[in-house]
Amino acid sequence: MNFLFTLVKHARREWRGAELKPVLAALIVAVAAATGVMAFTDRVERALNARGSELVGGDGLLASRLPIAPEIVTRARDSGLKTSSVVAFPTVLFAGDLSVLVEIKAVESNYPLRGKLTAAPSAEAQALTAAPPAPGEMLLDPRAVAALEVQVGEMVDIGNARLRLAGVLRDDPEGAGSFLSFAPRALLHRDDVEALGLIGPASRAFYRLLIAGEPARINAFAEAIKPTLKGVRLTLAQDAEQQLAEVGRQARAFFGLAALSVLWLAALAIALTARRYTQARRDIVAQLRCFGLSRRRILLQLGGTLGVYALPAVALGVALGYGLQYMIAAGVEAIFAEPLPAPTLRAGGLGALVGVLAYFAFTMPALQQLTATSPARLLRNADDQLGWREIAAYPIALLVLTAAIYVLTGEGQVGVIAFIGISVLALCIASLLGALLRLVRWKPPGRRFATRQAWRQLASRPGTTLLSATSLALALTAVLLLGVVSSDLIRQWRSGLSSDTPNRFLLNIQPDQRAALTERLTAIGIEDPALYPFAVGRLVAINGARPVPENFDDPRAARFIDGTLNLSWSESLPDANTLTSGSWWSQGDEVSIAENWAQSLGLKVGDTLTVAIGDREVTARIASVRSVDWDSFRVNFFLLFKPETMTGIEGTYITSVRTNAEQGKALGRLLREFPNLTLIDVDALLSRILGVVDAIVSSLSAIFWCALAAAACVLLAAFAVTVGARRFEHALWRSLGAAQSTLRATQRLELAAIGAIGGGFGGVAALVTGWALAGNAFQIEYAAPWWIAPLGAGIGVVLCLSAGWIVLRSVSRTPPAQMLRA
Amino acid sequence: MTEPLIEAAQLSKTVVTAAGELTVLDDITLSVAQGESLAIIGESGSGKTTLLSLLAGLDQPTRGKLRLFGSDLATLDEDGRAALRLGRVGFVFQAFHLLPSFTALENVAAPLELAGIDGAMQRARSALEKVGLGHRLDHLPRQLSGGEQQRVAIARAFAVEPVLLFADEPTGNLDQATGARVSNLLFDLSSCGTALVLVTHDPKLAARCQRQMRLDGGRRVA
Numbered sequence A: 001m002n003f004l005f006t007l008v009k010h011a012r013r014e015w016r017g018a019e020l021k022p023v024l025a026a027l028i029v030a031v032a033a034a035t036g037v038m039a040f041t042d043r044v045e046r047a048l049n050a051r052g053s054e055l056v057g058g059d060g061l062l063a064s065r066l067p068i069a070p071e072i073v074t075r076a077r078d079s080g081l082k083t084s085s086v087v088a089f090p091t092v093l094f095a096g097d098l099s100v101l102v103e104i105k106a107v108e109s110n111y112p113l114r115g116k117l118t119a120a121p122s123a124e125a126q127a128l129t130a131a132p133p134a135p136g137e138m139l140l141d142p143r144a145v146a147a148l149e150v151q152v153g154e155m156v157d158i159g160n161a162r163l164r165l166a167g168v169l170r171d172d173p174e175g176a177g178s179f180l181s182f183a184p185r186a187l188l189h190r191d192d193v194e195a196l197g198l199i200g201p202a203s204r205a206f207y208r209l210l211i212a213g214e215p216a217r218i219n220a221f222a223e224a225i226k227p228t229l230k231g232v233r234l235t236l237a238q239d240a241e242q243q244l245a246e247v248g249r250q251a252r253a254f255f256g257l258a259a260l261s262v263l264w265l266a267a268l269a270i271a272l273t274a275r276r277y278t279q280a281r282r283d284i285v286a287q288l289r290c291f292g293l294s295r296r297r298i299l300l301q302l303g304g305t306l307g308v309y310a311l312p313a314v315a316l317g318v319a320l321g322y323g324l325q326y327m328i329a330a331g332v333e334a335i336f337a338e339p340l341p342a343p344t345l346r347a348g349g350l351g352a353l354v355g356v357l358a359y360f361a362f363t364m365p366a367l368q369q370l371t372a373t374s375p376a377r378l379l380r381n382a383d384d385q386l387g388w389r390e391i392a393a394y395p396i397a398l399l400v401l402t403a404a405i406y407v408l409t410g411e412g413q414v415g416v417i418a419f420i421g422i423s424v425l426a427l428c429i430a431s432l433l434g435a436l437l438r439l440v441r442w443k444p445p446g447r448r449f450a451t452r453q454a455w456r457q458l459a460s461r462p463g464t465t466l467l468s469a470t471s472l473a474l475a476l477t478a479v480l481l482l483g484v485v486s487s488d489l490i491r492q493w494r495s496g497l498s499s500d501t502p503n504r505f506l507l508n509i510q511p512d513q514r515a516a517l518t519e520r521l522t523a524i525g526i527e528d529p530a531l532y533p534f535a536v537g538r539l540v541a542i543n544g545a546r547p548v549p550e551n552f553d554d555p556r557a558a559r560f561i562d563g564t565l566n567l568s569w570s571e572s573l574p575d576a577n578t579l580t581s582g583s584w585w586s587q588g589d590e591v592s593i594a595e596n597w598a599q600s601l602g603l604k605v606g607d608t609l610t611v612a613i614g615d616r617e618v619t620a621r622i623a624s625v626r627s628v629d630w631d632s633f634r635v636n637f638f639l640l641f642k643p644e645t646m647t648g649i650e651g652t653y654i655t656s657v658r659t660n661a662e663q664g665k666a667l668g669r670l671l672r673e674f675p676n677l678t679l680i681d682v683d684a685l686l687s688r689i690l691g692v693v694d695a696i697v698s699s700l701s702a703i704f705w706c707a708l709a710a711a712a713c714v715l716l717a718a719f720a721v722t723v724g725a726r727r728f729e730h731a732l733w734r735s736l737g738a739a740q741s742t743l744r745a746t747q748r749l750e751l752a753a754i755g756a757i758g759g760g761f762g763g764v765a766a767l768v769t770g771w772a773l774a775g776n777a778f779q780i781e782y783a784a785p786w787w788i789a790p791l792g793a794g795i796g797v798v799l800c801l802s803a804g805w806i807v808l809r810s811v812s813r814t815p816p817a818q819m820l821r822a
Numbered sequence B: 001m002t003e004p005l006i007e008a009a010q011l012s013k014t015v016v017t018a019a020g021e022l023t024v025l026d027d028i029t030l031s032v033a034q035g036e037s038l039a040i041i042g043e044s045g046s047g048k049t050t051l052l053s054l055l056a057g058l059d060q061p062t063r064g065k066l067r068l069f070g071s072d073l074a075t076l077d078e079d080g081r082a083a084l085r086l087g088r089v090g091f092v093f094q095a096f097h098l099l100p101s102f103t104a105l106e107n108v109a110a111p112l113e114l115a116g117i118d119g120a121m122q123r124a125r126s127a128l129e130k131v132g133l134g135h136r137l138d139h140l141p142r143q144l145s146g147g148e149q150q151r152v153a154i155a156r157a158f159a160v161e162p163v164l165l166f167a168d169e170p171t172g173n174l175d176q177a178t179g180a181r182v183s184n185l186l187f188d189l190s191s192c193g194t195a196l197v198l199v200t201h202d203p204k205l206a207a208r209c210q211r212q213m214r215l216d217g218g219r220r221v222a
């Protein structure tokens, strides 16, 4: 009790001394970041897990681009399983003058086999468990309802038919669409599909068969059916759950890593402050030891004081962490169709744990060193060099912290890689700066005394300078990269596309519609669109033998072998294609294949391929390999046949066009005339994908702002370390006749230089990263926003001057005579 | 023209301590003219260092009048007093007081740079050579012995070729030979017109000064 009282008294005195402020700020930031990230990733994981079992809509799912063979359905029923078939395809709905692009899902009356379907009588009303739509009815996603401005009970035009809107769709289990929904969905009955006239042999339809039953039967059926599946993919609910769990795990690792960067910086600030705190007490401790006080007692007293301090900071950190968590989630939540589950208390506990761990791991080395102070210190005026024990303690502490993150995020390898990467970057920045400082010391630039003196001081305290500037640079790199460069890069990439890149695809054009469609397209200003024939097939044999996915190293090979292939045929080599080997058509049945496809399957010119198209099999020699510019957004095919080889194959046609906003609308209206056409809006698709990227970037940004806050704590701590020395130097310069204003200007210049250099480095590093990304990932000429280098420098200057104002203000207030009496 | 550099009248200094008021200096009157040399002697704790810092304008007297270079220090603020010292006053502290993160050379160059004197580094180097430290230019204070640090402090004080040089026990930490060399340097300056105010326990050094003054318990006794 008495001890506790002493502690609190002690703590209050320390608080007035303001020595511990940086350590508390760092602790608050560390705990807030850890709590925020843990709470957020926990919510994401629970959202994914909750969906896992429902996502499939059954215990298993067979999916194909072609109708599921009736034998499979019969076999499933014979195995004692319930089945429900689904066909999904995109189309445009009309109501009056309004239209909307939707993803149609035609389902049977027993849909779904697992999970819950809910709908509401209006967009605002409470959702209720609903039956699947009866023939003649449809359920429509709220977004589509809003776009069409229809009420429940009214009629909606689709293809050749007109269906009654029976309800507003809320929760629809089956299919990943509800998780990452790109287009609004419409549910209708399977029996209505024929009458719509929308599905041809080559429309973009997906066929699915849901199965449900006892696990043993499901597994037995899966085992039995697997070898016979051609172009059909089997997914079991348990696999889907695993995949979702994997997504959750990745999210956790990704965000955990971001949190780790905050923790590392915060730990640095904590270690610096703790060292300063203990160093200031070395003489006292040496004396106490002389008087015979035990090490344990001293450790308890000092450790206890630090501990008393940590409690409110941890509490505040946890509270801020929950706030932060909402900021992080706000971005990502937009991707999910429904709100994430509420955050748990557990995350706060874990965040606090990590913070406390970091606190102790990084104050202990200094405390240990302090209590190991020998009384002999009083005799020698030993300088404050780092002892090897202490130096060794910090990497161990860092390892402990990283291990903690590993346990909490379930990710180790990425953490280690990131650790090495950041260390290398930090080392690069530090050694570059170090070289600069040596140069500056040798010949300080500038004419004015204050300028030269500021440089000299920077160079004479390389530790502080490097630590502050490097921390600042690292944090600003992350913030600027995510905050400015990434969005700028995406914007430039997108605007680079828009010149003449096609932004609409028209599929399922029937041969007899070609002339009429071309005429109508010309009428709305789209000249001479290239129509490509299109058919769907399956790879049956390579050089006469059936390919087995297991025999290929490339995991994509399985998709090419089991999945369906989009085929076309052409007399001439299309734009955006160049031959890399072989020659264009010569003798006999021939095919030209895309380079990456050839690589995955290990094919070369001269091999033969057998492809099943409908009930026909076509065998052709590979005449050439083409490299294809997939980024061109034009119609491109893996397999391009010689027209003669495909004689007699009934294909449909496909085209890509470039529309402006006006033409886009006209195109929508055109579909009334050609209801069987499938329109794919690349713009909308791209917007959705970029929306997801944006969401993740904004979530990550929230964390990296914490990293910047942690870097600010490092500044506070690193500057605070110099307070004693600065007081003395200030007094000495005064005795030499320096004016107060000169010394203030010197200090300000010095701090500003740290900020400008660190921040500038951060800006440049972000630019270089963005530039490298532009070249490699986006493959665009990047007009780098060079202004972020000065922006980074500016932010750095403001941060350093503010930190200096907080901790170094007192320096110039000490009268010189008092300081120099010693 | 021949106005004294320092004119002090009835200077007193009292400080407030936990045990109450303590009179450190009491009623000191003195003057120092250009090129003159004055030795202040007295027992430990008699107030020598305090007097020196008052005379240099580093501290303010509680009572009394003090003129430095003809300016009344009471009418000047901190900055005004600092400006008075700039380039004209050298100070050798009892505890040397070197800038710990600056090398010997940078320490000596500091007041030259501050005064905006051209060729600061060159002059600093020759000053260090004069005190026998030409080979230790790039060493930090903590890499130097007490006596070497003291010599750096002395070099810093005379490198500006001051009009007035204060030195608080400039030979206290030095062996005889080095001590003699340093005192020769100081009196060379003196013969070139620099006024010297020395605090010393060394009777020989004190004897070389034109005038001596003894303090005892803060009072002038001789």
Ligand SMILES: Nc1ncnc2c1ncn2[C@@H]1O[C@H](COP(=O)(O)OP(=O)(O)OP(=O)(O)O)[C@@H](O)[C@H]1O
Pocket (backbone or CB within 6 Å): A821, B015, B016, B017, B022, B024, B042, B043, B044, B045, B046, B047, B048, B049, B050, B051, B094
């Ligand atoms: N700011 C102060 N607070 C308390 N006491 C002071 C202060 N300044 C001076 N003194 C006291 O005044 C007395 C004279 O101090 P001063 O340093 O001038 O002595 P000194 O003559 O230089 O001694 P030494 O030869 O040991 O250096 C001492 O007793 C000292 O404790």
Ligand SMILES: [Mg+2]
Pocket (backbone or CB within 6 Å): B048, B049, B050, B094, B168
């Ligand atoms: Mg003294």
